[in-house]
Amino acid sequence: MRAISSAAGGMLRARLRGAARVRGGGEGAGRWTTPGHEEQPKGYLFNRPPPPPGEARKWEDWELPCYVTSFLTVVILGVGLNAKPDLTIETWAHQKALERLQQQELAAADAQAE
DSSP states (O other), X not given: OHHHHHHHXXXXXXXXXXXXXXXXXXXXXXXXXXXXXXXXXXXXXXXXXXXXXXXXOOOOTTHHHHHHHHHHHHHHHXXXXXXXXXXXXXXXXXXXXXXXXXXXXXXXXXXXXX
């Protein structure tokens, strides 16, 4: 049994070692280091230089609808999820227990009144 597990472990290690060599760098050109790719980024987000001093960045056509829709989605979900009814089994059981206690108290009060 020990020989089978050690053989299986050896095969698994060999497969993982081979996969790691193919996927992770090593020698030779990789997917992101082929000729034509920059060695160092320019340092600007999305490779866009900042506007000149005193000039604001012009919004693109998609930005305003995207921001408005995102804001409204957060507001609607926030209000809607906070206003939903509590339908958990614990709340239902608590209400039923309170109703039973009330009925028992009423029955006890009726029994003492007689």
